[in-house]
Amino acid sequence: MVKQDTQREQTASMEHYLEAIAILSAGKRAVRVKQMSDLLGVTMPSVTSAAKKLSEQELTEHEKYRHIKLTPEGARVAGDIIHRHTALTRFFAEALGIDQATAEEGACKIEHVISPLGMERLAKFVEFMEACPMGGANLPGRYEYYLEHAELPPDCRMKGVKTR
Amino acid sequence: MVKQDTQREQTASMEHYLEAIAILSAGKRAVRVKQMSDLLGVTMPSVTSAAKKLSEQELTEHEKYRHIKLTPEGARVAGDIIHRHTALTRFFAEALGIDQATAEEGACKIEHVISPLGMERLAKFVEFMEACPMGGANLPGRYEYYLEHAELPPDCRMKGVKTR
DNA sequence: CATAATTATTAGCCGTGTCTAACAATCAAA
DNA sequence: TTTGATTGTTAGACACGGCTAATAATTATG
Structure with a gap:
């Protein structure tokens, strides 16, 4: 059973299109070129040409003048991208208070360049922050205090809490 | 006093070149095209052409067949990039345990796409993590425990530490 | 159902950033 | 100081990803 290197690495651009298709096809079955061009802020020819490229890689199907849809493989890849997007957004919003x-917006840029390891760790970090009742649930709160007052919050100055 | 929009936004590529010049010229005065092409893993013509573009923007000076150097403005821009690089690296290494x-490597990719706000907050976050004796100095430690054992460390299960 | 409005495609251009091949300058060493 | 090795530049090709203009298919409507 030879595991061939499928060599399916996408450019930021193509990932972006793939993601858009996944988002727009949530619910409906039909994704129109127009919808995509509107969402992404590019012209329709750009969408057409991206769809062509993705279809050559069998990530999408696109019958001429008709709608675009993801193949199972395409859905898988798109799902991965969206997962990155979600985790990054949570990090920026919940951890950094943006x-x-x-x-x-930030997630959109970074989701296409971050490494798998970086991504995994970041997601775990957010998880941790939210799960840990001490460093966790309150860390964002304390961090916000720090952001606002430019100094550590009172409870951070507390001594005697040994943590290892 | 009219504040004109200097419109000096760089592409990821150009930022990368600029950064390399700054790094290589630390100490020495001369940055050779060869050094840059070696460092960046591109060919010499690529460096020459980048240098030309940057010189047109007065971020560098490049006498033909001679060395390349930063103008004061170029040094400023490069400094900013390096600053981003450093902060991101610290975040990945110290906060995420990479x-x-x-x-x-990760920082290199992201430093060219992250927003000023995101950058600022991230830097503050690292600062905070390191400064806060509770959530801070020990958070990385607890996080590492979490990474390794896939569950919260003992001291995170401690109750009664009110933080607001 | 004929035609206008909308949507989609094709063709072709452009800027960016890379490369190779060929040539030119500089440097080092005999 | 001449010449070979190294370094640098120029010219030209190419992939990518965007755009406009022209054309074609689809859809909506009177």
């Missing part, structure tokens, strides 16, 4: 919209 | 080399 507003949702700006957090999304 | 080894130095891999952390650098």
